[in-house]
Amino acid sequence: MTQTEARAACRANYTDLVTVCSEEDNTALINLTKTYSKVWIGLQRDETDLTFSSHLITQSLTWYEAQTYCRKNYTDLVSIRDQDQNEAVKIKGGNISMSFWIGLLRDDWEWTDGGHSAYMSVNVSLESPLDYCKKENISPVFSPAQQGCLRTFHLIGMNMTQTEARAACRANYTDLVTVYDVEDITALINLTGIGSAWTGLYRNPVQSSTKWSNGDEVTFSALSGDCGSGPCCAAMKADGSWESLLCSVKRNFMCYKQDETDLTFSYHLILQSLTWYEAQTYCRRNYTDLVSIRDQDQNEAVKIKGMNSTTPFWIGLLRDDWEWAAGGRSAYRNWWDGQPGPFPSNCVKLVSGKLYSVPCSNTGPALCYSSKS
Template sequence: MNKTLLFVLILSGLSALSTSILRGHRYIKILKTWAEAQTYCREKFIDLATINNQDDNDRLQRVLKDPGTFAWIGLQDDETRWKWAMGNADFNINTDFSNWRLSEPNNLGSKQNCCQVNVLTEWFDFPCTDLRASICYDARDPSKYISVDTFMTWYDAKTYCRTKHTDLLTVWNKSVNDLIATLPERRHWMGLHRQPWAYWSDKIPTTFTNWDSGQPDNEGSTESCTAVDTTTGKWLDMDCEKKYYFVCQDEIQHQTTLKLKFQSETDLNDPAVQQQILEQLQTHMAEHELPHVKLRWIEKDEQTFHKQQKMMREEEPASDSSLCEGRPEHPKT
């Protein structure tokens, strides 16, 4: 067979199957607190490392060094960020009205993410699965605030209040908080809650974790930053003021998998033919101002191209489909 591309190539279909983000990581062997490491990474690279899927985690494992120690990554538990159930309204522990009991919230065991209020109108953080009475707000009821004696988890209490009334209690100011003292003398759920370990340093929502057994545990109520064990690759919550090496996030690349359809009388699984197709596609992309995209074929069942099962006229060449993966290749400076 003539290897100089004797076939007529007809691109009859192209569709994107998936797009993924590839994060590069740099292991930095300088001892810093979590905040100092964050500043360094933002100045020198992009940010502290974000690990949002197994592929990210695999790349993280490959850059780790110095077994037997720890390295900061970008996950932090911001314990100042809470929300009210009603309207999903933000609550900032440092600026909005609150009546926390002394030493609260303390997030014991890294499991206390919902708020209870006692007869003295003092607030406590507790595990959301604790069983308690609750206070509902009802915009249509003259009394507005309804005590529910049935003991429920915070989640069930929220559902009950939204079904029977308006929502769990929101305490916007001291006047509302003082009204709690007129209700039955017991602890109640109110609408304040938080999502722990919700965001990475670069503000990306958390979708993947790799915690070690028993972690996070917030030992001593001081552990709200994440370090990776350089031996096991598992994550632990740590005191943010401790100094460790760290991992920065380098250039971010976008990878897209495309499905291509071709019509040809030539064997498209011939490596020489495949290389010529890639060169043609690469030239075409360069002409459209995409010179730094690197393409490669993806094999499935030890083949790149697969016959499409479809009835055709006799004179029509067979149609083959293949997967092609492309990602930006940054020019070196």
């Protein structure tokens, strides 16, 4: 392909042609391209003055159709940054007797990874989004456990404190990385080798928070008691109530399997004593995830399915004081043995594929991510 075709292909399938930020990036790219003598990267000479031109299209389309047309034939629907630009667009559109679309969209839809994309390709024949949400909530459907497919990872190789690392990630990409699963770990190891680098996980000194392993919102709880110091996980008892236990305790556990076609799911009681973290890994490898529970009816169904366990069994609820800088609800905690450490080890590095808490004043490279729009 030409460079133009290569960039178009990257933008169509990923984010863009690669930006090389460090020697580590260069090494990773060499390993990736061993079978090719030369490949395109994103570096080019700036031969333009970055001016732009406006084009009025006298063809009646919906906003979404207009967006598609502009992206296919130009750059995008116009955006307006100040009054001067607004005046220029007004003059350009003076030959049309009716109002015309610009690029501003207001709706109540958001991307789960926080991306700012306004792209929509939705085919829902309903009176309103509210009707759609009501119908969706009739039968609870679990969220997917893997949420990393909308991101690209990046390594900034200079030594920085955690605060500096986060600032660098936000200035150049989106934020410090959120780790959702073992696939993320594998990708980050390939990026960093066996060294250590900052992730977005940090301790919240004010309060703990609860989260489901699969990222579902916590809308129902039958939890009682407190496990004491350290992360606590929920185990369901024979009467359907939940008790709070140290996540390092070994218990049987309940997985669920979600059908990717019709979004139905099934429960699977595993009569094998593992820690909560080990159970999470097992469920994700063999099913979908540890079970999450949204209401009393679902709680009753899980209780019945777990009757063959003679002891309380793990469900997917985790309570700890660790949060991700980018706000992700990931409950993935691939700690090294003896981790996490106590205060002041309040920030987390990825060290040889596992999480390790250290003081935030320590230094190291930064693992960042960027959202794919």
